[in-house]
Structure formats: structure tokens, C-alpha cells
Amino acid sequence: MDQSGGASCKGDEGHRSENQSDAPPIPEQVQIDDSPVYRIKRKLGKGGFGEVYVGRAISPSSSDQTGAEKVAIKFEHKDSEGCEGGIPNEWKVYDDLGESHGIPLPQVYYKGQQGYYYVMVMDLLGASLQDPLVDDLPTLPLEAIACIAVEAISILEKLHSRGYIHGDIKPGNFLLGPPGTPAEKRLFMTDLGLATRWRDPSTGSHVKYNQTPEDFRGTILFASVHAHLGRTSSRRNDLESLAYMLVYLIHGRLPWQGHQFFQGEDTSFPVCKRKMATLPETLCDSCPGPYLQFTTFVLSLKFNEEPNYARYISLFHQIIGQNPYVWPVHTDVAQEVPCKRARLNDDDEPSKKIRMESKLTQWISVYDVHPPMKQRYCSNLDYVDLILHIEKGHAEGMYLTSVTYSFSSKSWAIIMDDSTGYTAQTYAFSCASLPEEWIKKQWSDSFYITAVAGADDDRFLVVMSKGQSMNGCFIGFFDEHLGTWNVRQSCCVFHILPFKWIKKKWAEGLYVTAIATSGRQWAVVSTKGTRFTDQAVELDFQYPTEGIHERLKQGYYITSVATNPDEYSRRSTSRSTSKRRCRASVEQEMLQTSNFPDDSEIKEKWARNYYISSLCCG
Numbered sequence: 276m277d278q279s280g281g282a283s284c285k286g287d288e289g290h291r292s293e294n295q296s297d298a299p300p301i302p303e304q305v306q307i308d309d310s311p312v313y314r315i316k317r318k319l320g321k322g323g324f325g326e327v328y329v330g331r332a333i334s335p336s337s338s339d340q341t342g343a344e345k346v347a348i349k350f351e352h353k354d355s356e357g358c359e360g361g362i363p364n365e366w367k368v369y370d371d372l373g374e375s376h377g378i379p380l381p382q383v384y385y386k387g388q389q390g391y392y393y394v395m396v397m398d399l400l401g402a403s404l405q406d407p408l409v410d411d412l413p414t415l416p417l418e419a420i421a422c423i424a425v426e427a428i429s430i431l432e433k434l435h436s437r438g439y440i441h442g443d444i445k446p447g448n449f450l451l452g453p454p455g456t457p458a459e460k461r462l463f464m465t466d467l468g469l470a471t472r473w474r475d476p477s478t479g480s481h482v483k484y485n486q487t488p489e490d491f492r493g494t495i496l497f498a499s500v501h502a503h504l505g506r507t508s509s510r511r512n513d514l515e516s517l518a519y520m521l522v523y524l525i526h527g528r529l530p531w532q533g534h535q536f537f538q539g540e541d542t543s544f545p546v547c548k549r550k551m552a553t554l555p556e557t558l559c560d561s562c563p564g565p566y567l568q569f570t571t572f573v574l575s576l577k578f579n580e581e582p583n584y585a586r587y588i589s590l591f592h593q594i595i596g597q598n599p600y601v602w603p604v605h606t607d608v609a610q611e612v613p614c615k616r617a618r619l620n621d622d623d624e625p626s627k628k629i630r631m632e633s634k635l636t637q638w639i640s641v642y643d644v645h646p647p648m649k650q651r652y653c654s655n656l657d658y659v660d661l662i663l664h665i666e667k668g669h670a671e672g673m674y675l676t677s678v679t680y681s682f683s684s685k686s687w688a689i690i691m692d693d694s695t696g697y698t699a700q701t702y703a704f705s706c707a708s709l710p711e712e713w714i715k716k717q718w719s720d721s722f723y724i725t726a727v728a729g730a731d732d733d734r735f736l737v738v739m740s741k742g743q744s745m746n747g748c749f750i751g752f753f754d755e756h757l758g759t760w761n762v763r764q765s766c767c768v769f770h771i772l773p774f775k776w777i778k779k780k781w782a783e784g785l786y787v788t789a790i791a792t793s794g795r796q797w798a799v800v801s802t803k804g805t806r807f808t809d810q811a812v813e814l815d816f817q818y819p820t821e822g823i824h825e826r827l828k829q830g831y832y833i834t835s836v837a838t839n840p841d842e843y844s845r846r847s848t849s850r851s852t853s854k855r856r857c858r859a860s861v862e863q864e865m866l867q868t869s870n871f872p873d874d875s876e877i878k879e880k881w882a883r884n885y886y887i888s889s890l891c892c893g
């Protein structure tokens with residue numbers, strides 16, 4: 276619903292589309308510049324971005340750079356997702372890495388366009404780690420998988436040292452060398468289609484943190500939780516995917532693999548929830564200790580933390596060292612044991628609790644600095660008490676600034692202030708959706724939505740206020756049409772986090788000023804006429820500590836928080852929006868508590884002029 280007069284809508288933010296289904300046929304033969312003419316033979320594989328075939332040279336060229344009769348040829352359709360901005364992303368990465376990158380990747384000899392396709396001619400490699408597994412998985416010895424682990428970590432270290440992350444680590448992207456050649460037992464990495472930089476080449480600094488929740492790139496089965504949640508990729512993503520890949524090689528499956536998780540339109544989010552709900556101990560059940568240690572280490576890596584590759588490698592040497600094993604992977608790195616082995620220090624253990632299986636109730640209270648004022652807080656309210664307290668506050672000139680519902684105690688909590696700047700306030704309950712007609716009527720009387728909350732019985736409470744907000748959120752904008760200062764609002768109810776809708780509103784100059792959940796519904800209010808100059812959304816299955824920390828460093832502060840209960844995985848999705856104003860940054864503190872904050876905690880904040888500005892419980 277929009278103040279300018281739109282209809283209620285339901286959000287639906289699906290995930291990435293797959294590649295062309297109506298693409299023209301792959302050419303029967305190709306020639307790029309002065310390459311030999313290649314006849315296209317057997318298909319080697321098909322992925323999200325392209326198809327790879329064997330090419331056989333039928334007219335050798337004197338300037339042939341490959342020296343091979345057979346090559347692998349990758350075709351990417353011109354309109355494929357991987358070719359945004361002209362040429363395939365993979366080409367740009369290869370060009371940037373240059374000739375002597377020292378990373379075991381297939382060598383690329385020719386790149387060019389033929390018909391509807393971008394064509395890349397490269398070394399023909401052997402089987403992928405996905406291929407032998409189909410038959411041999413239960414018999415693949417743990418020593419062989421440890422060799423794969425060591426080689427894969429070493430390959431990632433080399434790629435990362437060149438400033439790139441792979442972005443799609445999975446068994447199908449690790450291939451053995453060409454059969455019958457000296458490289459046949461070496462491990463190679465393929466497919467740089469999703470590779471991105473973690474380091475800015477001009478400044479050498481780490482790329483900036485961001486989160487765009489609907490922006491998933493990768494392979495659902497192996498993707499890191501950070502990738503699912505749309506966080507800027509960093510080195511930890513590749514290592515988390517590698518941990519999943521190793522467990523997959525041992526067990527032949529992953530806990531989140533199964534038709535029940537892959538049904539429906541949005542497959543990424545349920546799988547992500549399942550990943551978050553799986554403890555490393557459960558994931559690595561019956562795997563030798565080093566797998567659990569490796570998984571625990573990489574799952575606790577911070578966004579810009581330098582991974583300790585040597586340490587990870589030394590974990591797997593514990594397995595290889597006792598049982599030297601040479602098939603199927605030749606372990607260059609295993610032979611460097613003495614120099615690669617890192618000391619295992621007890622104080623290196625990851626301390627953070629990274630995954631939680633049990634349900635935890637958490638209150639999040641956000642405090643902003645404010646000149647001394649009277650603030651009132653009440654929790655554990657049923658509907659009758661809620662109304663009584665609001666009315667009592669109104670009678671004393673206090674207005675609601677925050678309201679939230681606790682799903683665990685099935686009760687309401689409210690915050691009321693005497694220095695809001697509001698001159699009047701009204702509120703209404705509605706079921707399943709927002710009270711559209713009532714809201715429109717209040718808008719026409721110059722009230723605007725200042726708080727929203729939802730209960731577990733599908734009911735929403737909408738609070739609308741009139742007057743100039745003293746906290747500066749609502750300042751109004753000059754409406755040339757009306758010739759007055761105005762506040763314009765838009766609100767909607769969705770069944771998932773409506774990030775696309777929020778982004779659309781940002782483009783129109785509207786920023787999120789209130790957010791709430793009721794059951795599985797999300798209600799979002801966006802407003803034009805705020806002081807905010809930029810806004811970001813942080814979404815996580817627990818309090819998004821790291822994301823908030825990164826945002827605070829970037830000059831954002833928290834302006835809305837909400838959580839929703841999730842019966843499916845028995846955990847809560849916690850979400851927070853942060854915003855920035857044009858004036859000096861706001862001083863803000865946060866508290867995470869298992870119950871509504873204690874009197875002593877709140878009073879200690881008041882004594883320092885910190886007052887509750889947002890509150891939620893999940």
C-alpha cells in the first residue's frame with residue numbers, strides 16, 4: 276500500500292535464474308583466430324553458465340599453441356548470466372591472472388566469439404572429483420580425501436594470494452590432470468565463472484563488507500552460509516564450501532541434501548537454514564578429527580580474516596603422514612610436510628559459537644544518546660494491559676516509540692517517551708495484513724506510521740503519530756505539487772524478507788522506518804521525508820554481530836530491528852536495518868539479553884543519557 280494510492284501486495288523474491296533453455300545449437304566446429312579448426316565431439320559437462328565439449332583438431336595450424344590433438348572447449352551463450360558487461364567473467368579473471376599465475380588451472384589457449392557463443396579453448400583435463408564418486412564413493416579411502424584436502428587448500432591459497440576467490444567450490448570443479456600424462460594425478464581447479472576479488476588491486480585493501488540478501492551466487496549444496504545470505508564474498512566462503520565438499524566426499528551426501536529441502540521456488544533459504552542448524556560435530560559425525568577441526572576453524576573465520584592455510588594443511592597431514600597414500604591425487608603439498616606443518620597452539624582454538632541447534636530467546640535493545648527525557652518501559656503485557664498502558668501514557672503526554680511482541684512469553688513490550696515531538700498518536704490492530712483503510716484515513720489527517728509490531732496470532736499493531744519527530748527520523752520533504760512539507764509513506768506485507776521491494780523504495784527516496792513480523796509475515800514501512808542518506812539491511816539467523824559491526828564502521832547505525840520465529844528449523848531470523856544521516860553520526864549502544872533488559876541495565880544507560888530507540892525479541 277502506498278500513500279500515493281497503490282494496492283496491497285505480496286512480495287516474492289525468488290533466487291537466480293538458470294541459463295538459456297532456448298539457446299541455439301552448439302556449432303559443429305570452431306576456429307578462433309589462427310587456431311586449428313576443432314570438430315566438436317563428446318560433451319564433458321554442463322553447468323549454470325556454459326557447456327564444455329571435447330574438441331578435436333581437424334586442420335592443424337602451424338601456429339597451434341596447444342600442441343594437443345584434443346582440447347576442452349567451453350561455450351557460453353552471449354546472453355548468459357555469466358557474460359554481463361560484455362565478455363564472460365571467467366575470461367576477465369584469466370586475463371587478469373596473466374600467464375604465470377602458478378595456480379593449477381587448465382591453460383587457456385584461445386578465446387573468441389563464434390555465432391551466439393563465447394568460446395574458450397583450454398587443456399583437456401581428466402575426471403572431476405564428482406565423476407569417480409558415482410561408483411567409488413563408499414570405497415574412497417580417507418587418506419585419499421585427506422590428500423585432496425591438502426591439495427585443494429594449497430590451490431585456494433595460491434588463488435587467494437592473487438587477490439581472487441573462486442566462489443563455486445565443489446567436487447565438479449576439481450579435476451585430475453589429463454590421463455596418460457605426467458599430470459594425471461595432479462589436482463586442477465576449473466571454472467572461474469563466479470570468481471571475484473577479495474582485495475582491491477589498486478589499494479591492496481580488503482573489499483568492503485555489504486549484504487544484499489536476495490543476491491545468491493553459487494551452488495546451493497556447497498555454498499557457504501555467507502553466500503546464501505548475500506554477503507560480500509571473502510576468502511572464508513571458499514574454505515567453508517571446501518569443508519562441505521570434504522564431508523560430501525566422505526559421506527557421499529550432506530545433511531541438507533534431500534528432496535524436502537529442494538522443493539518450492541526458493542531453495543536457497545531453506546538449505547541455508549538447515550546449514551545454520553547443523554553443528555560442525557553433527558556435520559563431521561564419524562569423520563576423523565582433523566575434518567571437524569578444519570570445519571570448526573573455517574566456519575568461525577571473520578569476513579576479512581586471513582585464513583591459516585598452513586595450519587589447515589597440517590591438520591590433514593596427521594592423516595596422510597601415517598598412511599602415505601598416492602592414489603588418486605599426487606600430493607605435492609604433502610611432500611612439503613616439514614616446511615608446511617604449522618604448530619598447533621591451544622590458544623588458536625576458535626572460541627565463537629558458530630552454529631546453534633537449540634532454540635534461544637534473545638532480546639535486542641538499541642540505545643541512542645538523547646538529551647535527558649522521561650522514558651517508560653513495560654513488558655509482559657497481554658492485550659488488555661497493552662491498551663491500558665498505552666492509554667495511561669497518552670494521558671500523561673507520553674507517546675509510543677517502540678513496541679514488540681515476545682513469541683516465547685506471548686506478551687507485548689512497549690517503550691514510551693515524553694520528548695517525541697508528536698502532538699497526537701493513534702493505533703489499530705489488524706489481522707493477517709495491515710489495516711489499509713484505517714491507515715489511508717490517518718494519512719489524510721497528517722498522521723504517519725511510527726511503529727509496527729506483529730504477534731503470533733497473525734495480528735499487527737500499527738501506531739501512527741502526528742507532529743515533528745524530535746529524533747529526526749521524519750523531517751518531511753517539500754511537495755511541489757501540494758506546496759507543503761510532507762511525509763510520504765508506503766507499506767506492505769510480504770511472506771519473506773522483501774529486499775527487492777525495499778531496494779525499489781530506496782531508488783524512490785523512501786527508507787525503511789518500521790519493520791515487524793507476525794507469524795511468517797513481514798510488514799515493512801518505508802518513508803520519504805527522513806534524514807537518512809543511505810540504508811542497509813542485515814539479515815541473519817542469530818544476532819548479526821559481524822554485519823552490524825562492519826556497518827557501524829561504515830557510519831551506519833541501527834534504526835529498526837525485527838525477528839521472526841521459525842518453527843521449521845527452530846531458530847529465529849534476526850534482521851536489522853541500519854541507516855545513516857547527513858549530520859554527525861549517532862552514538863549508539865546495543866544489548867543482547869535472554870530476557871527483557873533488567874531495570875538496572877536500563878537505568879545505567881539512562882544515567883549516561885542512552886535511551887531505548889529500538890527493541891525486538893526473537
Ligand SMILES: Nc1ncnc2c1ncn2[C@@H]1O[C@H](COP(=O)(O)OP(=O)(O)OP(=O)(O)O)[C@@H](O)[C@H]1O
Pocket residue numbers: 319320321322323324325326327347349381397398399400401403443447448450465466467468
Ligand atoms: N578443461 C576441462 N577438461 C575436462 N573437463 C572439463 C574442463 N573444464 C570443464 N570440464 C567439465 O565440464 C563441467 C562444466 O564446466 P564448468 O564448471 O567450467 O562450467 P560451468 O557452466 O561454469 O559449470 P557450473 O555451473 O557447474 O560450475 C565440469 O564440471 C567438468 O566436468
